[in-house]
Amino acid sequence: MSEIDRMLAANEQWAARFPGSKPVRPARKVAVVACMDSRMPLFGLLGLDVGDAHVIRNAGGVITEDVIRSLTVSQHLLGTREILLVHHTECGLQATDDRTFADRVEKATGRRPFWSVQAFTDVDDDVRTSIKQIQDCPYLISHKVRGTVYDVETGRLREVV
Numbered sequence: 001m002s003e004i005d006r007m008l009a010a011n012e013q014w015a016a017r018f019p020g021s022k023p024v025r026p027a028r029k030v031a032v033v034a035c036m037d038s039r040m041p042l043f044g045l046l047g048l049d050v051g052d053a054h055v056i057r058n059a060g061g062v063i064t065e066d067v068i069r070s071l072t073v074s075q076h077l078l079g080t081r082e083i084l085l086v087h088h089t090e091c092g093l094q095a096t097d098d099r100t101f102a103d104r105v106e107k108a109t110g111r112r113p114f115w116s117v118q119a120f121t122d123v124d125d126d127v128r129t130s131i132k133q134i135q136d137c138p139y140l141i142s143h144k145v146r147g148t149v150y151d152v153e154t155g156r157l158r159e160v161v
């Protein structure tokens with residue numbers, strides 16, 4: 001059985017205990033931007049329930065053009081007004097740098113990405129950069145943003161101030 005078959009089977013159990021539909025607008029008016037890391041079950045670690053929040057994820061939880069697009073939709077169409085950033089310890093993006101990663105992709109595929117992977121070394125600096133990008137974003141209604149680092153060893157969130 002492939003992993004996808006296992007997930008489709010698991011969905012049968014999910015649907016059997018499905019609590020019912022919720023409004024499209026997030027109940028807690030919050031959007032979370034986080035790394036895609038598999039060790040961060042965001043709804044559980046943030047005490048969120050179905051229908052509470054938008055969760056926007058990518059490698060590193062970096063503020064890309066598409067994250068801005070999603071946050072803009074989240075605020076203008078769906079009423080969110082606060083943004084939480086969740087980066088974490090031992091991120092895969094700390095294990096490379098932009099040039100090394102581009103070299104690797106080019107070597108394997110013959111194509112060099114036109115985009116930057118946005119690798120980083122200091123996770124706190126990376127969070128501060130993301131906070132600044134949100135604060136400077138001209139398309140948002142609310143610039144209420146706070147940033148955190150999740151410790152994958154302890155399960156604790158630490159706010160970056």
Ligand SMILES: [Zn+2]
Binds near residue numbers: 035037059091092
């Ligand atoms: Zn990560």
